[in-house]
Amino acid sequence: MKIETKKAFFDEPLYLESGRILQPFEVQYETYGELNTDKSNVIVITHALSGSHHCAGIYEGDRKAGWWDNLIGDHKAVDTTKYFVICMNNIGSCFGSTSPQSINPATNKPYRFKFPVLTISDIVKAQIRVLKSLDISNVEAIIGGSMGGMQALCYAIEYPTFAKHIIALATTAYTRPWAIAFNKVTIEAIRNDPDFKDGYYDPKDIEENGLNGLAIGRMAGHISYLSPSSMDDKFSRRYVHQDGLYELFGRFEVERYLEYNGYNFPKNFDPLSYLYIAKTMNIFNASRGSDTLAQSLYKIKSNLHLISFSGDMLFRSSEMEEIYNTMIEQNMTNVTYNEIQSDYGHDAFLVEVDKFKDQIVEILKG
């Protein structure tokens, strides 16, 4: 599989939903496979909160492959011998695209909290600019889960003829208070951490030493990605060590899991980026700009495929079912809905690929 990692620069302004302008801006992206001559074999992958453009393949020296490597690759469900797959790092994120740590041309210093509030629409708008710069004006499919699914829905509504298929997994038309509440814990934990320095931290310090506030928020995040029963299966009441009076003094495996994933996270993820991205999810509302959700969804011309996971508590099946029902009630036939039985919680869209990859193959066959 041919992998290329590139960066697109734009001097022209990006007009944001807030009324502000991002100029210049840049987008880091990665491509897999080869673009055919008539540019008709493009699939866009949109990534989630902590994801990046690196969704498949493995970099030299790395132990871990891209985050959706089980789905994307040569002769996999998203077959890179046939398709030219592109995944772009969302603006606001910290893997090479313009973010709060980028230089604000007005001050020649990092934006930090001067960075504009972004929305999912803004993120997609920047992606469209990248695709246009590659002379791609139509794609076979856009596939994304969680916040990536929000982007997929946004493409469907705001660029109705851009994609033949939209595949949105484990997502929602508008974020509910449960998800907003988990984000709130993280936001408060970051902002109250004195090492966050009201956003004026040195990113290198965080990379080296972490940031407890973000670590704690990430622990809460990991709870939201699982569920009571998925945690039962994964950890039960097992202790890390069973010696001495471990039943009174020992550490539970679930505690070790949260510590490990929590404290390592800030070394690879920028706290300001986290705040800005969490905000895009909180304020995502597919019906914004329309009177009703129905009106928004009525714009969709692509074939929309909704895939939910029964154990997902962050974006519940009922939320995706609402999208489906709203479209069916309007006699729209360009929508399918599949609820996959899974005990993995929200993480299912990443780990239960075997349960939906055949469906993706079928959809792409057309």
Next chain:
Amino acid sequence: MKIETKKAFFDEPLYLESGRILQPFEVQYETYGELNTDKSNVIVITHALSGSHHCAGIYEGDRKAGWWDNLIGDHKAVDTTKYFVICMNNIGSCFGSTSPQSINPATNKPYRFKFPVLTISDIVKAQIRVLKSLDISNVEAIIGGSMGGMQALCYAIEYPTFAKHIIALATTAYTRPWAIAFNKVTIEAIRNDPDFKDGYYDPKDIEENGLNGLAIGRMAGHISYLSPSSMDDKFSRRYVHQDGLYELFGRFEVERYLEYNGYNFPKNFDPLSYLYIAKTMNIFNASRGSDTLAQSLYKIKSNLHLISFSGDMLFRSSEMEEIYNTMIEQNMTNVTYNEIQSDYGHDAFLVEVDKFKDQIVEILKG
């Protein structure tokens, strides 16, 4: 209703499950109604994590009544014209009973982290001492929810003939990883807060200025007490103010709720107490000391009444059903189980009293 708030002092040692000794120790408690001459009208109420001995009635000048005032009082379900009701502040808690802020006689300074690890058994053992000091050796009922339900189960197993009825609500025989994970967020948030000073904070500072770490942990706690659907009902996606570009910049009502409940909490609750009490819940395991849960439950001689709430995600109905099924499989007839339909999440045991008060009246009638 006659209310008396008292404190019991004990110079004799309390032998703890850890092997350590608490000596001296004291227990703050409150009583409602009158003890009859043969002391046969006693009902014990056990409180939850953040609760106190003040479970009913209203103090002069207070706006809020005790935490189960909708259940307990003259002519209420737990009728204080008939029963002598007693609620004791758990040892380890911060409302007057011996806690990490008490003076360690070995050093003449507050225990802080030198305070021994407590278990639910230890808490109940201290309560039994109070009751014995009042010459009460049998009670009509023990009623508690959540961590109070753990205590009720502990009475049932460890003091099999002490109570005629045990009523345990919204609780579990052993804490599952989901609940342990939420506690973990709080524990890490407290410990990492520099104002916690590794436990050497001045409690007066916390009372005045709060403690962000505990506030953040409490926010996570409040998520665990609700559920996705109860949050939908309670908050939806409402904003605090709807003006200007509120959809991008506004604060959600759920955020205000978490801020309010989070940041106010540490002014009334000691962080070290929180750590010690969360630990008692994490390590609660009704089968400890037996080979199996069945063996533990087989000891129960009281009538055990289990009440769960369908929307409770912290201690799920399935957890209480397991207790019931385990007893039924052993042909025990001294157990009932009632799952109440509720969308209130774990908080239902506090707010949905109307749905179970008749059952409590029936149980107490015998």
